[in-house]
Amino acid sequence: MNSLPATGFPNPSEDASHSFRGLLTAMSQPASIQPLTTQLPSVGKLNPASCLIALTLVDHESPVWLDDDLDDETVKQFFKFNCSAPLIKQQSKAMLAFFSHCPSPQGLANFNKGNASYPDASTTLIIQVKSLSSGNAVTLTGPGIQTEQVLKVDGLNKYFWAWFKTNQTIFPLGNDVILAAPDCLAALPRTTKIVEVS
Amino acid sequence: MTQIKPEKTNRQNWMAVLAKANWTDLAMLWDDFGNKPDFKILRPAETGLIMLRARTGAVGAAFNMGEATVTRSSVVSDSQIQGHAYILGRNGLHAEVAAEVDAALQDDALHQVVMARIINPLKTAASNKKHQAQQKTAATKVDFFTLVRGED
Amino acid sequence: MFVAVKGGEKAINNAHKLLAEARRGDTSIPEISIEQIEQQLSLSVDRVMSEGSLYDRLLAATAIKQARGDLIEAIFLVRASRTTLTSFGYSQPLNTSEMQVLRRISATYKDLPGGQVLGPTFDYTHRLIDKNLEQTNNFPTAIKAPASNEATPHVLGLLSDEGLMEQPPTDTDAEPNDLTREPLSFPANRDTRLQSLARGDEGFLLALAYSTQRGYARTHPFAGEIRIGKVAVEFTPEELGFTLELGEIEITECEMVNQFTGSKNTPPQFTRGYGITFGQGERKAMSMALVDRALRAEELSEDLVAPAQDEEFVLSHCDNVQATGFVEHLKLPHYVDFQAELELVRKMRAEQNVGQSQTSEAAE
Structure with missing residues (x-):
């Protein structure tokens, strides 16, 4: 309890504005690689991109769910101290969920999918991956992508893209995903469609 | 109507004294306090809002009555003790000093002398001020009496 | 429908400078401090805090000074100010x-x-x-009991x-x-x-x-x-x-x-x-x-x-x-809206005139 909590942005208002802009670009240009706007250290198993996302999007009104590997004192203290975030176990109430590694499709089944009045109320899934510059390539299309966009990802399991496809069958409901690599991030909003997985 | 409230801890008590302290008094006392530990800022003073809640009919269900400005700060002493402060208003220095004193008070080696030289004088000043106000209020105590009307 | 107007920057800037001077008033009279407002116009401060929905005495006093004592303008300033602050959460209900x-x-x-x-x-x-x-400096002191x-x-x-x-x-x-x-x-x-x-x-x-x-x-x-x-x-x-x-x-x-x-x-x-x-x-x-x-x-x-x-x-x-906001917005330029109404009224009158002359022709 008495260990020091990892601290947040060095310049909170400026850093948060830059990273918010970065996340907005990531969401509006799906699968584009966005650099991390502020260099942050890892906190336990939470990688720098996840830390950046947490500091930018989480506050006392956004309940956060953490997977088993992230659910330790260091990470929890980081969320409480810097984001005032309520940490919860109930997946359906989570506004953001952080995964240290790619979960199984069953592991994603119970998160909030939004509702007809507020599809945006669904849980945003932040999934940590090893790299967004090497690994299997996937070709994507959809709003925000002019023709096609190829994304290389190392760290997603073989069921992920199948889950992502079923996620689209309930549109406008569904979850948005942010892939968090150690040095960059990319977003996969629910509107993005898979052309081909290699 | 009477809610049973848990007894406040020592830390809650001294944090309340620091939050309610007159800023100039606190600054002076802490300035004069020799041999302070060194502090590093864990979270720079930040001003934000807290929504204040009241109760319907003073005792019923809660509702949001309006906000207040609050400033918070967190520091860590050279012996790795964390101090925190949340204080009404926008005085960042007040929050920072309160966080430093909070850290010092958790240090066994410093606790007694900080209590004696910072907290107790602030407490006395606050209770004197409160007593003055209460005395002035007491002078306006009113005893109304009703007169019997002249009709049968 | 809203149509943007452009121009007027110079006049607006000058008006704001004039406002600042008017706020200060006669410079041979000492300027009021926010502490004076907070202490001596405390019920104005209280009202601005209540209706501004933000408890901060000095902020309310500053707003009153900026608004030249116009309390609704000061309330507006306080409401605008609160939107720039991050929210830490909800208090326990006041006891x-x-x-x-x-x-x-x-x-x-x-x-x-x-x-x-x-x-x-x-x-x-x-x-x-x-x-x-x-x-x-002419006031009695309070009695104690x-x-x-x-x-x-x-x-x-x-x-x-x-x-x-x-x-x-x-x-x-x-x-x-x-x-x-x-x-x-x-x-x-x-x-x-x-x-x-x-x-x-x-x-x-x-x-x-x-x-x-x-x-x-x-x-x-x-x-x-x-x-x-x-x-x-x-x-x-x-x-x-x-x-x-x-x-x-x-x-x-x-x-x-x-x-x-x-x-x-x-x-x-x-x-x-x-x-x-x-x-x-x-x-x-x-x-x-x-x-x-x-x-x-x-x-x-x-x-x-x-x-x-x-x-x-x-x-x-x-x-x-x-x-x-809604009442006072009426003073902002509505030139295009009004032109449309003007056209409409002219047209209706023209139609009415035609109608009347037709009926009078028919009567003859």
Whole structure:
């Protein structure tokens, strides 16, 4: 309890504005690689991109769910101290969920999918991956992508893209995903469609 | 109507004294306090809002009555003790000093002398001020009496 | 439809400089400080905090100075200012039973446990202009008397103990609605109504409260208790996990007692209306309590006959920042809209003229 909590942005208002802009670009240009706007250290198993996302999007009104590997004192203290975030176990109430590694499709089944009045109320899934510059390539299309966009990802399991496809069958409901690599991030909003997985 | 409230801890008590302290008094006392530990800022003073809640009919269900400005700060002493402060208003220095004193008070080696030289004088000043106000209020105590009307 | 206008920058900049000079007034007279406003125009500060919905005395004083004493403009400034601040969360509900009382009166019981104290009141003054105030440093000092430490429980608790007072709702764990997060929608719950009234315009609520006394939704009110005093603000930060006291604020609280003849399910009893403001705002707190009670008409199966009972009417119009925004926007350029109306009226008149000449031709 008495260990020091990892601290947040060095310049909170400026850093948060830059990273918010970065996340907005990531969401509006799906699968584009966005650099991390502020260099942050890892906190336990939470990688720098996840830390950046947490500091930018989480506050006392956004309940956060953490997977088993992230659910330790260091990470929890980081969320409480810097984001005032309520940490919860109930997946359906989570506004953001952080995964240290790619979960199984069953592991994603119970998160909030939004509702007809507020599809945006669904849980945003932040999934940590090893790299967004090497690994299997996937070709994507959809709003925000002019023709096609190829994304290389190392760290997603073989069921992920199948889950992502079923996620689209309930549109406008569904979850948005942010892939968090150690040095960059990319977003996969629910509107993005898979052309081909290699 | 009477809610049973848990007894406040020592830390809650001294944090309340620091939050309610007159800023100039606190600054002076802490300035004069020799041999302070060194502090590093864990979270720079930040001003934000807290929504204040009241109760319907003073005792019923809660509702949001309006906000207040609050400033918070967190520091860590050279012996790795964390101090925190949340204080009404926008005085960042007040929050920072309160966080430093909070850290010092958790240090066994410093606790007694900080209590004696910072907290107790602030407490006395606050209770004197409160007593003055209460005395002035007491002078306006009113005893109304009703007169019997002249009709049968 | 809105059409943008451009231009006027130079005139606008110059107007703002002129405003700054007008704000300062005659420079041979000392400039007023925000501390002076905070201390000596404290009831203005209280009103700006209440209706600005933000407790911060010096910020309100600065807003009053900037607004040249125009309180609605100052309230607007405070509301705008709060939007720039991050939110830390919600306080514990204020425990007004543990208030350090500066004033406490009841119009229903003369002998209260803890006593009645008048405090710094305008009541019983003669409302004659005090020529002494034309000079400075000319004021009497307050008298002191031994302070009692007697508790000051809420007066309406006395009626509750006898079973003659409705019990307050007990679902105290329900998360109240927050108008700063969720826009107003109807029907509104009492928590929403109270939040809306707490930031509502004093003048508007005063007029509505007056209307209930004059027979528009007659509710037979008595001022059960009015108290002014200091209460502690408590908050539980997520990272600490325990409750902290952040300081004290001054508030005014009013509980109105209203006669209620009873209904099918409820025996005759007293009902209550509640008002609360930041600082010393007795008139507003009383008005709020009367309007709160009037707005409970439907809940208490009373006839809905008066404006003060109509929550959509009251809540949609009690916010003076919204009201002033919509009323005052009329002075902004509406050249295109007006041209359209002008065209329309000309066209209608032309058509009417044609019609008239046709009928007169036909008559000939």
